[in-house]
Amino acid sequence: MKNLYLIIFACLLFCFSQSTYGQSTNFFNQKNIFSVRASFNPRLIPIGQNGNYTDDGMYANEGVGRGTYYQYYDQNNKLVGGDQKFNLMLNASYKRIYNSDKVIGVEFNYQKHNLTINETANIGFTEDDYDISKPFLISTPVFNTYDIQILLGSFSDAVLAPNQHLFTYGLGVRMFSLDQDQNYRIDSETPITDLDDFLDDYEKIFIYTRFSMNYTYRMLITKNLSLDLGLNFNIGLYQDMEAVDNLPMEYGYFTGESAAYSRNFVRNKLGHETFFNMLYFRTGLSFAI
Amino acid sequence: MKSQYIRSFFVALFLFPLILNAQETSLTQFKTSISIGKAPVIFTTSFDDKVAAKIESTNNIKDDDKEEYARYTNYALNSLLQSGLVLYGDPMTVFVEKVAAKLLANEPNLEKELQFYVIKSNITNALCTDPGVIFITTGLISQIENEAQLAYIIAHEIVHYQEKHLEESFNKSKETNLEITTSYEDLVLLSKDHEFEADANALKLYHAAGYSDKEINTVFDVLMYSYLTFDEVKIDNSFFGNPEVYIPESYFPEKANPILAFEEYDDSKSTHPNIRRRKDAIANEIEKYRDWKNNSHFIETEEFSYVQNIARFESVRENLMRSDYIKSLYEIYILEKEFPKNEFLQTSKALAWLFMSQTNLSGKKRSFIKKIDEKEGSISMVYSFLSKLSSEEMALMAVRQTHDIHKEFPSSKRIKEIRDEAISALAHVRRFDINKLEKISYLDAIKLREEYLTDTVQTDTLAIEGESKYDKIKRIRAKQSSTKSTTELIDENFSAFLLYDLVGNREFNEIYEKEIEKIKNEKGYTSLSKKERKQLKKERNKKLEGDIILITPQLEANYKGNFDLDKTLLFYDIMVKEIPKYAPTERVYDNSIALAEDFTTEKYNEACLINSYLVQKINLNNGEFKDQIIDYEDMQGLIKKFNNPYLVLISGEANKSSIFRNSLSGKAQYIEISTGNVLKSNYYSVNLKIRKASVGGLVFEVFSKF
Numbered sequence A: 001m002k003n004l005y006l007i008i009f010a011c012l013l014f015c016f017s018q019s020t021y022g023q024s025t026n027f028f029n030q031k032n033i034f035s036v037r038a039s040f041n042p043r044l045i046p047i048g049q050n051g052n053y054t055d056d057g058m059y060a061n062e063g064v065g066r067g068t069y070y071q072y073y074d075q076n077n078k079l080v081g082g083d084q085k086f087n088l089m090l091n092a093s094y095k096r097i098y099n100s101d102k103v104i105g106v107e108f109n110y111q112k113h114n115l116t117i118n119e120t121a122n123i124g125f126t127e128d129d130y131d132i133s134k135p136f137l138i139s140t141p142v143f144n145t146y147d148i149q150i151l152l153g154s155f156s157d158a159v160l161a162p163n164q165h166l167f168t169y170g171l172g173v174r175m176f177s178l179d180q181d182q183n184y185r186i187d188s189e190t191p192i193t194d195l196d197d198f199l200d201d202y203e204k205i206f207i208y209t210r211f212s213m214n215y216t217y218r219m220l221i222t223k224n225l226s227l228d229l230g231l232n233f234n235i236g237l238y239q240d241m242e243a244v245d246n247l248p249m250e251y252g253y254f255t256g257e258s259a260a261y262s263r264n265f266v267r268n269k270l271g272h273e274t275f276f277n278m279l280y281f282r283t284g285l286s287f288a289i
Numbered sequence B: 001m002k003s004q005y006i007r008s009f010f011v012a013l014f015l016f017p018l019i020l021n022a023q024e025t026s027l028t029q030f031k032t033s034i035s036i037g038k039a040p041v042i043f044t045t046s047f048d049d050k051v052a053a054k055i056e057s058t059n060n061i062k063d064d065d066k067e068e069y070a071r072y073t074n075y076a077l078n079s080l081l082q083s084g085l086v087l088y089g090d091p092m093t094v095f096v097e098k099v100a101a102k103l104l105a106n107e108p109n110l111e112k113e114l115q116f117y118v119i120k121s122n123i124t125n126a127l128c129t130d131p132g133v134i135f136i137t138t139g140l141i142s143q144i145e146n147e148a149q150l151a152y153i154i155a156h157e158i159v160h161y162q163e164k165h166l167e168e169s170f171n172k173s174k175e176t177n178l179e180i181t182t183s184y185e186d187l188v189l190l191s192k193d194h195e196f197e198a199d200a201n202a203l204k205l206y207h208a209a210g211y212s213d214k215e216i217n218t219v220f221d222v223l224m225y226s227y228l229t230f231d232e233v234k235i236d237n238s239f240f241g242n243p244e245v246y247i248p249e250s251y252f253p254e255k256a257n258p259i260l261a262f263e264e265y266d267d268s269k270s271t272h273p274n275i276r277r278r279k280d281a282i283a284n285e286i287e288k289y290r291d292w293k294n295n296s297h298f299i300e301t302e303e304f305s306y307v308q309n310i311a312r313f314e315s316v317r318e319n320l321m322r323s324d325y326i327k328s329l330y331e332i333y334i335l336e337k338e339f340p341k342n343e344f345l346q347t348s349k350a351l352a353w354l355f356m357s358q359t360n361l362s363g364k365k366r367s368f369i370k371k372i373d374e375k376e377g378s379i380s381m382v383y384s385f386l387s388k389l390s391s392e393e394m395a396l397m398a399v400r401q402t403h404d405i406h407k408e409f410p411s412s413k414r415i416k417e418i419r420d421e422a423i424s425a426l427a428h429v430r431r432f433d434i435n436k437l438e439k440i441s442y443l444d445a446i447k448l449r450e451e452y453l454t455d456t457v458q459t460d461t462l463a464i465e466g467e468s469k470y471d472k473i474k475r476i477r478a479k480q481s482s483t484k485s486t487t488e489l490i491d492e493n494f495s496a497f498l499l500y501d502l503v504g505n506r507e508f509n510e511i512y513e514k515e516i517e518k519i520k521n522e523k524g525y526t527s528l529s530k531k532e533r534k535q536l537k538k539e540r541n542k543k544l545e546g547d548i549i550l551i552t553p554q555l556e557a558n559y560k561g562n563f564d565l566d567k568t569l570l571f572y573d574i575m576v577k578e579i580p581k582y583a584p585t586e587r588v589y590d591n592s593i594a595l596a597e598d599f600t601t602e603k604y605n606e607a608c609l610i611n612s613y614l615v616q617k618i619n620l621n622n623g624e625f626k627d628q629i630i631d632y633e634d635m636q637g638l639i640k641k642f643n644n645p646y647l648v649l650i651s652g653e654a655n656k657s658s659i660f661r662n663s664l665s666g667k668a669q670y671i672e673i674s675t676g677n678v679l680k681s682n683y684y685s686v687n688l689k690i691r692k693a694s695v696g697g698l699v700f701e702v703f704s705k706f
Helices: A002-017 A251-255 A261-275 B002-022 B047-057 B063-081 B091-103 B108-113 B139-145 B147-162 B165-175 B192-210 B214-224 B274-288 B301-320 B325-338 B343-361 B380-390 B392-410 B413-426 B442-461 B469-480 B491-497 B506-527 B530-540 B565-582 B599-621 B633-642 B694-702
Strands: A032-042 A069-073 A079-083 A086-098 A102-114 A117-125 A131-139 A142-155 A165-178 A206-220 A227-237 A281-286 B115-119 B124-127 B135-139 B547-550 B552-557 B589-590 B646-658 B664-672 B677-680 B684-686
Touching: A002 B091, A032 A102, A032 A227, A079 A261, A086 A281, A102 A261, A142 A206, A206 A261, A206 A281, A206 B442, A227 A261, A251 B552, A261 A281, B047 B063, B063 B124, B063 B565, B091 B115, B091 B139, B091 B147, B091 B192, B091 B301, B091 B677, B115 B139, B124 B147, B124 B165, B135 B139, B135 B147, B139 B147, B139 B301, B147 B165, B147 B192, B165 B192, B192 B274, B214 B274, B301 B325, B301 B343, B301 B599, B325 B343, B325 B380, B343 B392, B343 B413, B392 B413, B413 B506, B442 B491, B552 B565, B565 B646, B565 B694, B599 B633, B599 B646, B646 B694, B664 B694, B684 B694
Parallel strands: B115 B135, B547 B589, B547 B646, B552 B646
Antiparallel strands: A032 A086, A032 A281, A069 A079, A086 A102, A102 A142, A117 A131, A142 A165, A165 A206, A206 A227, A227 A281, B124 B135, B646 B664, B664 B677, B664 B684
């Protein structure tokens, strides 16, 4: 894991070394850029890993989740599942240009994240020693996700900033906070789940460190306004992403006791899932002044 | 439009005699020629109107290509008209028009279609552009010997027009898919057949007008030797004016380089056939005509020589402007025999010496002395001499020459200023010791030495008994110093005697000391504290105050490396619209030569003046020295009209290499006319096509300095 910090450091160095031949001026002397963008995360990695019930009624757990998968009990107590085609992230950023082509700024992102909870309990064994498992605690807690990042970067030095190619690196935090307004049914029998029984300390937010690399191609519409097209590569700097420890107690299912998810488990699972949503395509508008 | 043209023509005709009377033919108060009278229609018609008219009148070109032809020929013509070099209504143009009128006496229709202008250029050339506009250069007028020769050249150009050679060339280039360009040299790229045809058919007009056949061959000689100065004169001591000035013989080569021009040069890559072939061809043609008259002129020869002298004076000026100082000096040397004590010539001479000294001290000697071996004729002597001079000798020569001119024109403030500058330049000579200068001239020193030698011979005979060898040397040295000259009298030391009359002059020493002091102060800048340097940097980035004189920007658009006329015009178009948005309009004075209805001769002359200034500025290599403007009085008059004006020269280039790859770049130079300081804008470069935002950005950048 220490290597990652090294990589970030190297990337930051790269970002500063890039433009030793910077322009000595700006396009219309514009030094401030305000951007509003939408980022789309096509489910490139999870797409082959969609969770599904197998023919024998078993549930394939791998690939479930990854932020876009959802499952819930509908009014007829029927389990409904599916996946959205992409994650949508909204960004707003402010950047200040200094030294003609370098930028420093701050970026805010917002998106919703579906954490798929889908546990199975072993309820017996078949003759062939296969587990007979039964899914329980099926739900999709929705998290509002906020990123705050410091951006550093530079424009390509061939043309005046702010114009055309922009490379930025962001370092900041990603915060997940449970959307408490929704009703999460953990099974068909429970019409309303008390959030206390659903998640330990549900009011507390989860904080991760994040690093991002962005490339933006700016197409000028007017001298101040431009259309941005870009790529955004997000890496979560969370170390332990195997969501195996701290599972809710299986006996809870049998005893009917509350089996609230521990924070540690959710934390690991969130980290794990977001890791599969690294690449975003961005589009939006920038206003430079 | 035609009637308007005729009217302007008559107005002009009416004006000419007045002008001739007004301008004294002695050229004592020569100033560079300016256009006179009402602007010809060609200057007041917009580009689009000209194109429309051309499309209408073109017959020999396919309908599809007509517009392209019209646009390209008119763009080329406009570039020429906007060069600031074209004259109308001046004595030279009037003379050309008179000669043309004589040639076209029997061709009234043709006469109405044709227009004649003189271009200030030392290139010996005449050219015909498509709408029947014929240009004759001042270089040509300065070289030819009489009216008949001019008549033959004009007739030659008229034939190019008559026979529609340009259209033929265009069609030919269309057929062979050659790239059409707009440089005027290429525009007259007529095939050699066209040249032979023009040579031959010109005889018709020429013969009919009654000129002599004997002048025709000479025309070809004029063309062949046109690279030489307009006359060939031997260089002797009078070149340096002052008889007291001793220039050692050893500084001159034994003889001048020979003149090598020969008639049968390889013409395979030239647009024109070689002179030998043309002479042979024309000899046959001449025989076809009978009853040759013997006239070499119809107009008074005084008028021709007046006009020719103007052209020669212009040549001096142009050479100065283009930093061809030696050619300029040589021409002055030729002209001053006919025009002794001419203030223009002498001022130019002083300037040439000053510029040479300053350029030399700036380490740019090679910019005006190069390829000495290739110089032909007497001028090679001057080149050779000046190349042998060290910086110190050149600086001293410059003071000598300018001071002599100053003595000749003691009342001229301008010449005094030039001389003072030459003295100041001395302070910039490395390892120069003013105390080494002698108070007597070299020739006087020789005389004194001779007297002394006869003295010592006598003393030597009275050898003092018991005197050691060293006592004797001491005695002789003591005697030597009493001759007022300590410098050894050898050729290498000639420069120490150059300023014999100035050394004791208080003013001379004061100017020199002042400059030394100034240099010392400037050197102090290097040891500034960080804070002071920051302050200095801040001052440098300070906004410029003062008026802005705008001249026509230099814009060019290319598509895949080839000139794109439509996009270039679009570039200009957007630029014109964007300038008022970002320029401080109350301080901006547009002095570009815009060919539109509001064109006036006064504005045009002003723009031409600024153009000339720019040409000089671009060619000047005088480093940190203060600029001396060639058209001094006119420029002073112009500067007075403004508040510390800056000349803003915008240049821009747009390239499109594919649909997705566009770039537009540009920069500006700001020349503070009063000081000659040049500042540069930041380099502007965006990957955008020619559009409001990209061009606007460039304009914004250019004017962000104000």
